[in-house]
Amino acid sequence: MYPTDLQNFSSLKGDTMKKRLEISIYGRVHGVSFRYHVAREANKLGITGSVKNTKDAVEIIAEGDEDTLKEFLEKCKEGPVYAQVSHTYEEWKKCANTFKEFKIEY
8 A cells, every 4th residue: 555645654654653751850840830831742742641740850751753752852851931950861662552642640
């Protein structure tokens, strides 16, 4: 089968191009709407997953295609206006198709 346009081609890819990216973000990331920033960016890009605060960081699990996840990672490193990211830790994994949407965990 030969796709006649890129939209059809993207639907033929299936989950083979999907990845999972786990990110821990450190710095001034609490009390600055970081989780909401992450969720907004994920929803704009069509990424599924979750974000939550931990004692020292914001932890994100994101699933989507690799190029989109790379763009998402850059947005996460920027953070919202009052955030100050000191460093991040990223781990790329095989997509587990765990999520149907992107959610904020409390």
